[in-house]
Amino acid sequence: MAINLKNRPKKEKKAAPKQGHKIVWFTLIVILIPFLIIGYVILTSLGGQNEPVVGNRFDSKDLNPAITNDQISQVQTAIASIGGVENVEVNLKSATLRISIDVSDDANADTCNAVAQEAYNQVNGILPVDTYFTNTEEAKMYDLEIDAYNFLLDDTHTEGQVDIKVYKSGAGQVVTQNMTEAKDPELAGQLVR
Template structure:
């Protein structure tokens, strides 16, 4: 009988003992760790899936850039600007809704003649493509920008002094701005920086 009592007390001691909570803490910790790992893994897998494909988008709506500038109009602009006296070569391109015109004039040209050619080029362009129609935004639509660069030469080993470079810029949202790119707007600030 004594043996029987001993077994009964030891089994009742096991019943009174509280179960350990360790396994719950382990599972909770695993869940907390797995959530960020799963998020990072998802981001990595989705980014690998889109690899080797360009990111494409369009910043213009269907109402924007209407009327569109045609290749025929670009050719007309190139011919008109090329016919201006003192112009050696002209490059016209239309990229990212900006009509860019680069005008190379004679190397010996002065700032006054470069400015006059840039202004005449602007007048020729707006005669073919009116600024109010093509280069001015409306409440319903965004339109083109116009950028005219006129220069006598690009700086290189054979040309280091006397460059003249004028830019005429008309954004769809703003007015026409003419700027001499070879003269500082604030000479005092330049002198402080260059010394």
């Protein structure tokens, strides 16, 4: 008699535990995490897109004593009375007192420098530099910027402009600079070529 191999009862194989689905889920989570982080960053940045960034770089101790509108008017009046001054603009923005002085068109560098120094002295008389324009250990104070110029370049004035700037930051010393002359003429000559 022949052995029938086809009808022979098959041994049941022990199935190995399937772990494939755990690996798939783990891989999906690992891949999904960076996408979630990037999506969160994009959504939060788009959320505040139409709103300005607001803040204050000064503490309650800073800018004390404050410069008042009355003091600004006094500064403008005092500087306007300096000889040779045609127009004065004084404004206080971002803790910087900016003074623009239009001196007569025929003024030279020495005249503009003298006007700028006199304006600095006038400001120091009304708003003492040590009090208003010098930082302390506890507080930040104002900056001072004075520009004295004879004219602005245009079709009628093409050469001879003089612009003297006196600058005093709260953390630094007074600096006077002629903005129309190069600090290093040799280097400026090389750049112009």
